[in-house]
Amino acid sequence: MSEPKTILVIEDQDDLRLLIRLTVKHLGRVVTASEPVGAMQMVAQERPDLVLLDVWLGSEMCGLDICRRLKGDPATRHIKVLLLSACGQQSDVEAGLASGADRYVVKPFSPEVLVRTASELLQG
Numbered sequence: 001m002s003e004p005k006t007i008l009v010i011e012d013q014d015d016l017r018l019l020i021r022l023t024v025k026h027l028g029r030v031v032t033a034s035e036p037v038g039a040m041q042m043v044a045q046e047r048p049d050l051v052l053l054d055v056w057l058g059s060e061m062c063g064l065d066i067c068r069r070l071k072g073d074p075a076t077r078h079i080k081v082l083l084l085s086a087c088g089q090q091s092d093v094e095a096g097l098a099s100g101a102d103r104y105v106v107k108p109f110s111p112e113v114l115v116r117t118a119s120e121l122l123q124g
Helices: 014-027 036-046 063-072 090-098 111-123
Strands: 006-010 029-033 050-054 080-085 103-106
Touching (some): 006 014, 050 063, 063 090, 080 090, 103 111
Parallel strands (some): 080 103
16 A cells, blocks of 8 residues: 655645645645745655645745745655635736646635645646
């Protein structure tokens, strides 16, 4: 039996971070971070298979910056990144994918869409 996949949820809103964690917990081991510095430390410690990343973290570094750093580093570029954002214009989606994200999901999202997308990324 293979080791469970690790999912890192990076979301600054406590209630949404909890909701996301509970929604995807059956897909693997879920760890969370609420701000960019802690998130980057969690990436180094946990080596997640998937990062569910809010675009707007209300701090000096946004989710696009984190995604660029992850995808630009040979040690972490294999980590799948799913961006979550309330910004759903085509230009927002394009910017997210250009930052290296594997997928982009617009908030509010249905739990089914989140689980299906996260599952696809973990499998593939």
